[in-house]
Amino acid sequence: MQVIDGIELYHVTAPLPAPFSPSWIPGTVRNTVTFYLVRFITDDGVEGWSGFTGAGRERVGIGHTLADLFLGESPEDIDRLAERIHIMAVGGNFNWWLEPAFWDIKAKNAGLPLYKLLGGSSDRLRLYASSGELRDTGARREEAEARLADGFDTMKIRVHDWDEKVDIEHITDVATHMQGRMKISVDCNQAFRLTAKADAPLWSLDRAKRFADAAADVELAWVEEPLFGEWHEEMAKLTAYSRVPIAGGELHVMGYAELARMIKMRCYNIYQPDAMFTGGVKQSLDVAKLCREEGVKFSSHTWTNGFGFIINAHVFAASGFADEMVFEYPLNEPGWVPEGRDAIIKQPFMHDKGWFNMPQTPGLGFEIDHEQLKKYGKCFFKASRKEVHWMPEALASMT
Structure with missing residues (x-):
């Protein structure tokens, strides 16, 4: 039986081509894309990769836990591995981003792109351009014109002002x-x-209702996350009231259990779980199935990095919603562009005139650029079934 024989953990910090100021983190200017990278290696040499956003040393202590939980386990038994990720969550450490790496191995074993292994047949995904910064009205018009010229027919903007009239x-x-x-x-x-x-401002239900009214008046496609994530009852009231679709669901780390409750409550019209946060690939697909059964919509969230984008693309392509919904493509020139967003991936995930062509190679469908990984990444933990190594020099240099 094939088993997981090796684990490597990296911290990667790669430069962006220009500064980027994410609207959801007020006061922050990013000059780099920073993430943790995991590599699982089987005893017959098959590799599974995943990468998750990270600022500094917040996940450096998980190495021994990963070794204890996953070395010697079968990468094919996703349910068992997911249960072990849940063990980490019970201890307060949510690491659903690990689960897609096991799917990477499983799909490589099958010789199929992951979405096809999962039963998907959507080889091309219709995209919407997802901006990430606050901009004044003139700059936003220019950005929308540029995205239209690129081939996108839908764009998502950001608002985050204290004054609701400005939004x-x-x-x-x-x-x-x-x-x-x-x-x-x-x-x-x-x-x-x-x-x-x-x-940052914290909207009330009344403010969200007034905003939804204004959004409906100008026929917005949807309004995303207008209320705090734990306010399920208020969300359901807003969705019942609104004349424009209400969307959300990207960071509910309890996964399927919480999102299923929200679907039953009709918290949103469109559910947008992110496999990197909300329970991995399997739970995301379970959410999509329930969305179909309950008559609501599904479209994955992708705003993390290149790994998050492609993993959620496989989920969406297998979700059954790819022919009727658009899929998120993070793009905020000049700072957040594929060449920076997809650091250490050999071929950045480019759009094709507003469409994304799913990779056809087995697994998640990317190759690691090992030269770039060597340049921008630090391996701080390695383990096999025989030995464990920490790299104190790498740990000391991490910010």
Whole structure:
């Protein structure tokens, strides 16, 4: 029986081509893309990879836990491995981003792209351009025109102002400007609060209702995460009230159990779990199945890095919703572009005039650029069934 024989953990910090200021983290300017990278290796040499956003040393202690939980296990037994990831979560350490690496191995064993192993047949995904920064109305019009020229027919913008009139002006202006040519949606980023560097507004249900009214008046495609993520009852009230679809669900780390409750409650019209946070590939597909049964929509979230994008692309391509929904393509020139977002992946995941062509190679469908990994990454932990190595020099140099 094939078993997991080796584990490697890396911390990667690669430069972006220009500074990037994510709207959901007020006061932050990113000059790099930073993430943790895991490599699982079987006793017959098959590799499974995954990578998850990370700032500094917050995950450096998980090496021994991974060795104890996964070495000697079969990579084919996803349910057992997911149970072991859940063991980590019970201890307060959510690491669902590990699960796709086992699917990478399983699909390579089968000689199939992951989405086909999962029963998917959608080889091309219709994309929407997903911006990430706050911009004034003039700059937003220019961005929308640029994305339209690129071939996108839908774009998602961001709002995050203390003054609700400013937020309403932003959606009204760009939606009116692009009316009849491009659909506009909006992410309010109210489901979670990342306020370590600067404070941010916290919307009430009444404010969300007023915003939803304004969004409906200019025919927005959807309004994303207009309320705090734990306010299930308030979300359901807003969705029942709104004339525009309400969307969300990307960071519910309890996975299927919480999202299933939210679906039954009709918290959203469109559910957007991210496999890297919300339970991995399998639970995301279980959410998609329940969405179909309950008559609501599904489209995966992807705003992490290149690994998060391609893993969620496989989920979406196998979800049964790819022929009726658009899929998120993070793009915020000049800073957040594929060449930076997909650091250490040999071929960045480029769009094709607003479409994404699914990779046809076995597994997740990418190759690691080992020269770039050597340049920008630090391996801080290695383990096999025979020995364990920490790299103190790498740990000391991590920021």
